[in-house]
Amino acid sequence: MKGYWNKREETALVLRDGWLYTGDIAKKDADGYFYIVDRKKDMIIAGGFNIYPREVEEVLFECPKIQEAAVIGVPDSYRGETVKAFVVLKPGGTATAEEIIAFCRERMAGYKVPRLVVFRDSLPKSGVGKYLRRELRKDDRAERAERNLQNAPDVGALILEAPVTDTDIEPMPLRAVGELGAADLIGTQAIGVGYGLNWGK
DSSP states (O other): OOOOTTOHHHHHHHEETTEEOOOEEEEEOTTSOEEEEEEGGGOEEETTEEEOHHHHHHHHTTSTTEEEEEEEEEEETTTEEEEEEEEEEOTTOOOOHHHHHHHHHTTSOGGGSOSEEEEOSOOOBOTTSOBOHHHHHHHHHHHHHHHHHHTOOOTTTTEEEEEOOTTOOSOOOOEEOOSOOGGGGTTEEEEEETTEEOOOO
16 A cells, blocks of 8 residues: 555555554454454543444344444543444334433443434445444534534623724723623624624724
8 A cells, every 4th residue: 555545644644664554453362363343543432431333333233123323432521422323223113212222231331332322314334335433423523513503602792892982092991791682782892702802993
């Protein structure tokens, strides 16, 4: 392998000193055989524990209601990351997230159990049929960004303002006005929103 086409940075990460770093994580058994566990970049670290998505996916595939499943790690304020499962049910099948979580809890250590379950009609795959976790991570980031936008505070919050006059040359002393709506700013000079300051009339 000479490298990735038009991707110098990625090539530099995997080709070093004549070695190809595949990013695969493997384990060696007592007889000296090696087994591929998962991809390093897909490993989830939750509360200090290493969780391999494939381990969770194998348990999910044991569920008679599940046809396809893929697992990723998503940000968690307490654990650092947490397990999120994307699931495609078998035709005609029904299930709830609680049922899927309970199924997993009976078959694996508690820290590996998915905390979030999303049902889909299909999962993104590569040309050879491998689940594309990077696409699921991209979807999750977009979903979180949309949710954060919807939950953002009113633009009138934390605004500093001063009266506007035609003779203003120097900025006038500021006073905090707390929570304001857009209508409250009529006839005033808004000079700071959040952490930014914008002087001018």
